[in-house]
Amino acid sequence: MKKLYLPLFSLILLPLASCDQEQPVLQKQEKTPLYFGSVLIQTEADITPRATGAQWEADDAIGIFAVNHQMPLEEGNIFDGSENVAFTTQGDGFFYPKGKNIYYPEGDASIDLIAYYPYDESISGYAYSIDLTKQTEFFYSNNLQDISKAKGGARTLEFRRPLTKIVLNITPKKEGSTLDGLTVTARGALVRGSFSLAGGTLKADETSTGDIELAVSGSSTQKQASGMFFPTGQPEALTVDFTLQGKTFTWRPKEILQGGKAYRYTIELDGLESTAALSTSYMEIPAYTSGGTAPHSASALHMVGDKDWLNPSYTVNNTSIRNYSILYDTENRVPYWVAYPMHSMYLGDAGRTEEWDYDPIISPKSVQPTLYNGWSSMTYNRGHLLASADRNATRVLNETTFYFTNMAPQDKDMNSGPWAVLENKVREWCKQSAYDTLYVVTGCILPESSQQYTYVNDNNQKGSVVPKYLYKALLRKQKNGGAYTSIAFRMENADTKSPYYSNIVSVETLEQETGFTFFPNLPADVAKEVKKNASQSPHWN
CATH class of the missing domain: 3.40.570.10 (Extracellular Endonuclease, subunit A)
Structure with missing residues (x-):
C-alpha cells in the first residue's frame, strides 16, 4: 500500500455536467456525477500532518458510502446502490470514481457521504478492520451531509485520523556515540480493532496485545521513530524497547493517549533518559x-x-x-x-x-x-x-x-x-x-x-x-x-x-x-x- 500524503488546503470541486452546445434547450438533462477534493483536518492543531504541503500519491484509493440524508449507515438506507464505491486520485487530491459513479439525487432529495482511506473491497458490516502491526494509516470523513444538486457548491472531503500517533526524537546521551543499528519496539500495545463507519467510533480488541515495530529514520546521531496506536487510558501498559549494540533500554509514556492526537518525546540513550514534550503537536x-x-x-x-x-x-x-x-x-x-x-x-x-x-x-x-x-x-x-x-x-x-x-x-x-x-x-x-x-x-x-x-x-x-x-x-x-x-x-x-x-x-x-x-x-x-x-x-x- 502506498503511503498517503495530504494537502493542508481545501480543494474546490466544480461539478461537471455534459452540455450539447447546438441544442441546449432540447438536450435531455443527464445525471450529474460527483467528484471530490480532499483535506486533512488538524482538529485544534492536535495532529501533525505526515508531510506538510505534500500531495496524495497516484492511484491512492478511498471508499465512499452514500446514504439518504439523516439516515444511519445501514442496509436499506444506501442511496442508489452507492455502497463502498472506490474513488482514486492521480495524486492531485481530486478523487474520481474508479468504476461506478455516485450521482446527485434528483429533485429535492439529498444524501450524506461517508468516506475512509485506504480502500478495502472486502469491508463488511460497515466496520473497517485495523491491524496496527502493519502500521497502515487510516483516515475517516463524514463532513459532507445534505448534498443535493440544487445546493451544488464545493465537495471537499475532510479527513481525520482517529488513531493516536507517537513520535520519538532520539539522540545519544554520550557525545560521539552512534545510533546506527537502532531498533524500536512497542510492547504491550493493542494491535487489532475496528472502526465503525456508521458511528464514527474506534474500538480496540482488548485481547489483541502484541508488539509493534516502529519505523526508524535519521542519521547516526539523531533518529526519529514513529508509530500509530489505539487510544488508551492506561499508558502504563505500553512499554517501548530501544535496542542498540546488544543493549536494550525500556521506557514507557505517562500520558493518557487520546485519539486524534500526536505525542512527541525526546529520548536520550546510554542510560535511558526521556522527557515528555507536552504533546508538541x-x-x-x-x-x-x-x-x-x-x-x-x-x-x-x-x-x-x-x-x-x-x-x-x-x-x-x-x-x-x-x-x-x-x-x-x-x-x-x-x-x-x-x-x-x-x-x-x-x-x-x-x-x-x-x-x-x-x-x-x-x-x-x-x-x-x-x-x-x-x-x-x-x-x-x-x-x-x-x-x-x-x-x-x-x-x-x-x-x-x-x-x-x-x-x-x-x-x-x-x-x-x-x-x-x-x-x-x-x-x-x-x-x-x-x-x-x-x-x-x-x-x-x-x-x-x-x-x-x-x-x-x-x-x-x-x-x-x-x-x-x-x-x-x-x-x-x-x-x-x-x-x-x-x-x-x-x-x-x-x-x-x-x-x-x-x-x-x-x-x-x-x-x-x-x-x-x-x-x-x-x-x-x-x-x-x-x-x-x-x-x-x-x-x-
Whole structure:
C-alpha cells in the first residue's frame, strides 16, 4: 500500500455536467456525477500532518458510502446502490470514481457521504478492520451531509485520523556515540480493532496485545521513530524497547493517549533518559532548543472541561479542547512560558473571578509562590501571563487564569499601561476573520546572570525572581492561501511608558535570547522565512 500524503488546503470541486452546445434547450438533462477534493483536518492543531504541503500519491484509493440524508449507515438506507464505491486520485487530491459513479439525487432529495482511506473491497458490516502491526494509516470523513444538486457548491472531503500517533526524537546521551543499528519496539500495545463507519467510533480488541515495530529514520546521531496506536487510558501498559549494540533500554509514556492526537518525546540513550514534550503537536508549545527539558522545570497542560458554554456556531464534536500549557521554573518560581491558542470562543463577559489559588497539576505546591495577598512589594502586580480577559467565556474558565503558576512579578505601571494595551491588541487580532486561530506564547526573560537577580517575596516570605523582560510570540495563518505570519514583542519589566509597537522583535531573535524554539511544528523551510518578520505591516496592524 502506498503511503498517503495530504494537502493542508481545501480543494474546490466544480461539478461537471455534459452540455450539447447546438441544442441546449432540447438536450435531455443527464445525471450529474460527483467528484471530490480532499483535506486533512488538524482538529485544534492536535495532529501533525505526515508531510506538510505534500500531495496524495497516484492511484491512492478511498471508499465512499452514500446514504439518504439523516439516515444511519445501514442496509436499506444506501442511496442508489452507492455502497463502498472506490474513488482514486492521480495524486492531485481530486478523487474520481474508479468504476461506478455516485450521482446527485434528483429533485429535492439529498444524501450524506461517508468516506475512509485506504480502500478495502472486502469491508463488511460497515466496520473497517485495523491491524496496527502493519502500521497502515487510516483516515475517516463524514463532513459532507445534505448534498443535493440544487445546493451544488464545493465537495471537499475532510479527513481525520482517529488513531493516536507517537513520535520519538532520539539522540545519544554520550557525545560521539552512534545510533546506527537502532531498533524500536512497542510492547504491550493493542494491535487489532475496528472502526465503525456508521458511528464514527474506534474500538480496540482488548485481547489483541502484541508488539509493534516502529519505523526508524535519521542519521547516526539523531533518529526519529514513529508509530500509530489505539487510544488508551492506561499508558502504563505500553512499554517501548530501544535496542542498540546488544543493549536494550525500556521506557514507557505517562500520558493518557487520546485519539486524534500526536505525542512527541525526546529520548536520550546510554542510560535511558526521556522527557515528555507536552504533546508538541500543539502548534503553540515551544521546544527547548538544547533538547530534553529546560533546567528545574515542571509542566502542565490545562484542558477545557465542560464545553456546554461554547458558542453553537463553533463545532467541536467529541474533540477535547486545550486551555493553556505552562512550563514553570521551579527554582526561580516564575513561568518560563505560558502557551495558548487565542480564539473568539474563549472570550465573553463572565468577568474576573479573582479566584487566586495553586495550580492543581504542578506539584509539590511548595515550588509555587503563595499569592493570595499579592507580592510583598507594592511595586509589582501579580502579572497574568495568560490574561484573565483572554479566558472569560465562563467563570470556571476564568478561574484557571488565577493559578499562581500563571503569575510573574510585573511592574504595576507596565502591567496596567503598555502591556495591557498589547493584550487588548492580541484579542483584536484573534477576532480578525481573515486568519485562523492565533497561537501565543507569553514568557519571562530573567537577567543574564544570577548576580543581577532581584527577588520579591510571596505571602510565605519566599522569593521569586523579577523578570527583566516579558515577551509575546505570535503566529497565525491566513485562511485565503494558508500563508503563516509571525511577530514578537519584548518589553522591559519597568515603567518605561514605551508602547508595544516600539518593542517589536522577530520570533527568530526571541528564540536566540530565550533558548526555546517557538512554533516547532512549522515546516523548516516555512519557519526560516516566517520567523524573520519584525514588522507590523501588513498582517499585524
